[in-house]
Amino acid sequence: MTDMLTARLAALMSDTGAGWSMGSFGAIAEFHHVAGDPPPRPLDGCGIVTERGGVRLDDLTDLTPVAWEALSPRPHRWQQGVALCLPEGRLGTAQRQVLTELGPDAGALRDQDRGAVLFDLGLDQPQVDFCIRSDDPALIARLRAECGRSVLDPESRAMAAILPAHPHRVALTRIGRIEVWQKIGGPDTGGVSPIGPHTHILPPLLRSRRTHSANTPIPSGLVPVGGLHPASPVMDSLGQDRDFDAAAFASFQAMLADWGDAGRNAIKARVWAALAADRPPAVMALPADRHARAALRIALRQAERRDGASARLSQWRAVFDREGGSLDEDAPGH
Secondary structure (H helix, E strand, O other): OHHHHHHHHHHHHOOOOOEEEEEEOOEEEEEOOOOOOOOOEEEOOEEEEOOOEEEEEOOOOOOEEEEEEEEOOOOOOEEEEEEEEEEOOOOOOOOOOOOEEEEEOOOOOOHHHOOOEEEEOOOOOOOOEEEEEEOOHHHHHHHHHHOOOOOOOOOOOHHHHHHHHOOEEEEEEOOEEEEEOOOOOOHHHOOOOOOOOEEEEOHHHHHHOOOOOOOOOOOOOEEEEEEEEOOOOOEOOOOOEOOOOHHHHHHHHHHHHHHOOHHHHHHHHHHHHHHHOOOOHHHOOOOOOHHHHHHHHHHHHHHHHHHOOOHHHHHHHHHHOOOOOOOOOOOOOO
16 A cells, blocks of 8 residues: 555656645645746655755655645635645654754755755654754854754744755655755745745744644544645646636546545535536535535535536525635645
């Protein structure tokens, strides 16, 4: 089973429409392709690198892929992804609480980076050891002076040294790693993350101690340590609207059939069958579970994007797709 999963994920590495992420709720590294860049270079095993960063999957033992869909705050959209999950208690991170020097990065994706020094930022996350890597003697000396203290400590000067130096960021997980070689989003980038591979450290989310967004339906007992982000049929990699892509839609629905929740898939099938038969919304009871209700609403949005608007579909959406509540902003890779 592990060999089959590795082969399937390895095949997806060559899909330039797909992105990858590793990390936790508040500390995440993302790998995305950039249109017009040279094709990615494959690594031995299951990985790729570009001139901007890279991703490698090393150990998929105990891994469970969980395909999911979630509501978007925009009524013509939905979100999707495949969470790469491990069982609770088998996450394999060090959960260091202070800045710690780890030495040369022997596991770096590129040969030229294996002599650079790796520092664990000490974010104390169960899913990821979030690190930076540098061969800059001045930065290394400054970080060594700060070791033993949390980088989030107001007295720490580590972040003040890291941000303008733009060292590599390395997200280490039990299943592999993502490396980002581009600049850190901040004053030097106009306050925005660069396109393609990038990272986020968000202290308010770290303090929540949650493993994932409440809007992402992860089964009990599993913890997402990474993610696969296949091409969306309704938005591009920058989160902008796109014309409906039937091939991308069909591709992800196949993943959902293999790796998704059977109950929510059945709800969607019932909705589509009822619409095809021109039946009124009264034939459908509102599910009690919040993720099942979301599946119903998503099915209606997908029907409209796939098949076009109709009077009957408008009736269904008026009954079922008016719910408020907290929804994540559309942000591929999050």
